[in-house]
Amino acid sequence: MSSRSQTIADILTRAIIDHRLVPGCKLGERELAEIFDVSRIVVRQALIRLADDGLAQIERNRGAFVAKPSMQEAMEIYDALTLVEQGVAAQLSDRLGPAGWAELRQHVERQRQAVAAGNDALADVLGQEFHTVFVRLSRNKVMQEIHAQLVRRTTLLRSLITADFDYCNLLDDHSRVVDLLEKGRLRQAMDLIDTHHRSVVRGYIMDREVFPEMTPAEALAPYLEAKADGAAASVAPRRPATTSGNDGGAAHPHVHLPKNDPAPTSRAARKKTNRGLPT
Amino acid sequence: MSSRSQTIADILTRAIIDHRLVPGCKLGERELAEIFDVSRIVVRQALIRLADDGLAQIERNRGAFVAKPSMQEAMEIYDALTLVEQGVAAQLSDRLGPAGWAELRQHVERQRQAVAAGNDALADVLGQEFHTVFVRLSRNKVMQEIHAQLVRRTTLLRSLITADFDYCNLLDDHSRVVDLLEKGRLRQAMDLIDTHHRSVVRGYIMDREVFPEMTPAEALAPYLEAKADGAAASVAPRRPATTSGNDGGAAHPHVHLPKNDPAPTSRAARKKTNRGLPT
DNA sequence: AACACAAGATTGGATATCAATCAATAATTT
DNA sequence: AAATTATTGATTGATATCCAATCTTGTGTT
Numbered sequence: 001m002s003s004r005s006q007t008i009a010d011i012l013t014r015a016i017i018d019h020r021l022v023p024g025c026k027l028g029e030r031e032l033a034e035i036f037d038v039s040r041i042v043v044r045q046a047l048i049r050l051a052d053d054g055l056a057q058i059e060r061n062r063g064a065f066v067a068k069p070s071m072q073e074a075m076e077i078y079d080a081l082t083l084v085e086q087g088v089a090a091q092l093s094d095r096l097g098p099a100g101w102a103e104l105r106q107h108v109e110r111q112r113q114a115v116a117a118g119n120d121a122l123a124d125v126l127g128q129e130f131h132t133v134f135v136r137l138s139r140n141k142v143m144q145e146i147h148a149q150l151v152r153r154t155t156l157l158r159s160l161i162t163a164d165f166d167y168c169n170l171l172d173d174h175s176r177v178v179d180l181l182e183k184g185r186l187r188q189a190m191d192l193i194d195t196h197h198r199s200v201v202r203g204y205i206m207d208r209e210v211f212p213e214m215t216p217a218e219a220l221a222p223y224l225e226a227k228a229d230g231a232a233a234s235v236a237p238r239r240p241a242t243t244s245g246n247d248g249g250a251a252h253p254h255v256h257l258p259k260n261d262p263a264p265t266s267r268a269a270r271k272k273t274n275r276g277l278p279t
Numbered sequence: 280m281s282s283r284s285q286t287i288a289d290i291l292t293r294a295i296i297d298h299r300l301v302p303g304c305k306l307g308e309r310e311l312a313e314i315f316d317v318s319r320i321v322v323r324q325a326l327i328r329l330a331d332d333g334l335a336q337i338e339r340n341r342g343a344f345v346a347k348p349s350m351q352e353a354m355e356i357y358d359a360l361t362l363v364e365q366g367v368a369a370q371l372s373d374r375l376g377p378a379g380w381a382e383l384r385q386h387v388e389r390q391r392q393a394v395a396a397g398n399d400a401l402a403d404v405l406g407q408e409f410h411t412v413f414v415r416l417s418r419n420k421v422m423q424e425i426h427a428q429l430v431r432r433t434t435l436l437r438s439l440i441t442a443d444f445d446y447c448n449l450l451d452d453h454s455r456v457v458d459l460l461e462k463g464r465l466r467q468a469m470d471l472i473d474t475h476h477r478s479v480v481r482g483y484i485m486d487r488e489v490f491p492e493m494t495p496a497e498a499l500a501p502y503l504e505a506k507a508d509g510a511a512a513s514v515a516p517r518r519p520a521t522t523s524g525n526d527g528g529a530a531h532p533h534v535h536l537p538k539n540d541p542a543p544t545s546r547a548a549r550k551k552t553n554r555g556l557p558t
Numbered sequence: 559a560a561c562a563c564a565a566g567a568t569t570g571g572a573t574a575t576c577a578a579t580c581a582a583t584a585a586t587t588t
Numbered sequence: 589a590a591a592t593t594a595t596t597g598a599t600t601g602a603t604a605t606c607c608a609a610t611c612t613t614g615t616g617t618t
Contacts, residue, residue, distance in 0.1 A: 003339065003570075005327070029600070039572050041320055044601085045327055048284070052331040054421075060282065061579045061600055076421040083366035083422065091362070142333075142355040142432075143362065146425055153421075282601070308569070318603050323570085340569055340610045 005045035008036050009053075011223045012046060016055050016066055017155040020219035023068035027056060027216065035220055054153050067156060074157050075201065081150045082197045085131065086190040088138045088147075089177070093186045100137045104178045107133050111171055123171075128155070130174045154200075161203065170196065284324035287315050288332075290502045291325060295334050295345055296434040299498035302347035306335060306495065314499055333432050346435060353436050354480060360429045361476045364410065365469040367417045367426075368456070372465045379416045383457045386412050390450055402450075407434070409453050433479075449475065 012032075015021045027050075032043045047064040050056035058064045069077070092100065111126035128151065135147040173196040180189035291311075294300045306329075311322045326343040329335035337343045348356070371379070390405035407430065414426040452475040459468035 001339070003337075005570095030598095040600090042571070045324060048324055048327055049331060052328060058282075060280070063600065073421065076419045079370075079419055080421045080425065083363065083370070086369075087362035087366050090365075091358075140355045140358055142352065142359045142429075146359065150421075284601095309567095319569090320571095321602070341612095342569065 003045075004038060005042045005049065008032075008038065008042060008046035009049035011036075011220065012050055013053070013055060013152065014223060015219050016050075016159075017152055019159045020214055020222075021066050021216065022159045023066050023156065025066045025216070025219075027064040027066065029063065031216055032220075035217055035224070053149055055156060067153075068160070069153070069157060074160075077150060077153050077157065078197045078201050081131075081147070081154060082194050084143065084147050084150065085134065085193050085197075088135050088143065089181055089189050089193060090186055091138050092134075093181045093184060093189070096137060096181075101178065101182050103133065103137070104130075108171070108175045108178060111174070115171060127170060127174070170199070173199075282324075283317060284321045284328065287311075287317065287321065287325035288328035290315075290499065291329055292332070292334060292431065293502060294498050295329075295438075296431055298438045299493055299501075300345050300495065301438045302345050302435065304345045304495065306343040306345065308342065310495055314496055314503070332428055334435060346432075347439070348432070348436060353439075356429060356432045356436065357476045357480050360410075360426070360433060361473050363422065363426050363429065364413065364472050364476075367414050367422065368460055368468050368472060369465055370417050371413075372460045372463060372468070375416060375460075380457065380461050382412065382416070383409075387450070387454045387457060390453070394450060406449060406453070449478070452478075 012021065012027070021027075027047060029040045029043050029047070032046075033040045036043065047056055047058060051058045051064065055067055056064050057067045107126065107130055111123055111130065114120075114123040114126055131151060132144075132148065135144055138144075173192060177189050177192050177196070180186075180192060291300065291306070300306075306326060308319045308322050308326070311325075312319045315322065326335055326337060330337045330343065334346055335343045336346045386405065386409055390402055390409065393399075393402040393405055410430060411423075411427065414423055417423075452471060456468050456471050456475070459465075459471060
């Protein structure tokens with residue numbers, strides 16, 4: 001079993017890429033320590049891991065926040081992702097065997113079925129996974145880890161945007177990339193990968209006024225249930241007033257939340273949300 | 280100023296890529312804590328950073344060691360590096376302006392002069408730096424960080440090999456890559472990048488019996504002097520017997536070194552070096 | 559020689575504590 | 589009353605000490 005800080009880092013990563021913890025959200029050491037029922041030090045180590053992964057941002061004497069990349073950085077992440085996947089495509093077009101192509105086709109088919117069945121959630125997951133499977137076929141663990149990190153960061157980016165456009169052509173893209181590659185049309189496949197990612201970025205209109213939907217305690221509760229029932233039970237009702245009173249309308253609660261701030265739209269609160277961003 | 284654990288991680292990174300701390304070297308928490316005059320926790324945080332960077336390897340209840348990549352992993356690192364630099368080359372061949380080409384040529388020229396002057400150390404540094412400058416011209420910070428990490432890991436690899444072959448053609452490669460790219464011969468440039476890295480890997484004969492040259496205290500002493508005179512002075516004579524008695528012959532001291540082990544070639548010591556490797 | 563067991567050392571972690579810094583409020587001055 | 593300053597509170601960065609689990613080592617026994 002790995003270290004506890006790694007476990008906590010994994011849970012936080014999960015919560016971030018699930019969009020339960022959104023960019024800009026404060027990750028207070030004491031708060032997280034209570035939630036996970038560990039000491040602050042373990043939380044700090046987990047936050048260091050997140051920061052190294054680009055998912056959190058640690059500001060000296062101010063604490064850790066879920067990373068809030070700028071539009072510039074978003075473009076760079078997608079450029080890097082394109083570069084990596086194009087490179088992998090070039091490798092696969094030479095070296096991939098029949099079993100590999102079959103796995104890719106099978107994956108596309110599974111996603112197609114999910115779309116047909118109207119299971120959008122599964123289709124979305126499979127759509128993400130395609131890229132991971134694609135890179136895994138390169139049989140390069142180092143590349144896989146780099147790619148996985150980039151994917152996590154793109155997933156984080158999706159919390160920042162307000163576009164849910166039609167993802168159907170993206171599925172087509174996957175299928176066509178496989179076709180082109182297997183036919184040896186590498187150039188066209190690479191262009192399609194580029195277009196594919198550009199079409200995603202084009203849908204990006206970074207909305208700077210996206211506020212967190214949940215406090216860390218609420219966001220992390222689901223991930224704790226499997227660990228310790230007692231802990232989950234003791235954590236869940238930690239902010240009953242907030243849960244019932246503020247989130248009822250699913251509006252724009254708060255970023256910082258020192259205690260139980262009833263008016264997060266005050267001058268002070270707004271000022272805080274604009275402070276220390278990587279704009 | 281950044282956190283102390285980051286500072287220590289930077290120093291350890293420096294020491295590793297300087298080959299003063301070699302793969303397999305034990306990085307004991309208590310030992311490092313004394314060397315840097317900080318608490319064990321700060322050291323632990325620094326080691327987590329190193330591990331995330333692929334330069335150290337943390338084994339539960341056994342501690343941290345300088346990473347000792349397998350031949351397989353070495354190949355993967357170079358493959359990833361090739362992939363990244365080829366991708367950057369493709370981008371630069373389209374988008375790089377005259378100033379960029381000039382910078383690359385100027386860098387190659389500086390290295391050529393260093394070689395001509397017989398300043399091998401400088402030439403070596405410039406040779407490494409070429410790749411960094413190359414990627415920096417892509418103006419993608421995310422890509423730069425990924426590349427820098429890969430370069431650090433390749434530098435680590437060089438501690439494991441026993442080949443110091445002729446690097447002169449590598450300088451030629453740099454020059455030719457710039458030429459080819461500027462002339463728009465992207466395909467050939469990418470092939471040359473591939474060949475360039477392959478020629479480096481070809482020189483790799485992983486010697487599994489490379490032992491550390493220095494203890495952490497000795498390896499890290501130079502990096503501490505700038506920090507605090509008192510600390511450096513108090514650290515330097517920590518192992519006077521070892522410094523004068525064991526390193527006189529510049530032989531193969533020890534891997535673990537719990538205290539002042541005089542016989543590291545015993546059965547137990549050998550067993551330890553072969554334990555837990557990422558073979 | 560092989561095995562088992564006890565002692566020692568090291569890591570992973572908890573807790574309590576302290577200084578430095580930041581945020582927010584209260585107090586003071588103009 | 590508005591603006592500035594001082595104070596208070598909270599949070600982070602870091603240390604020291606302590607404890608449990610685990611690993612290593614060395615010894616003793618068969």
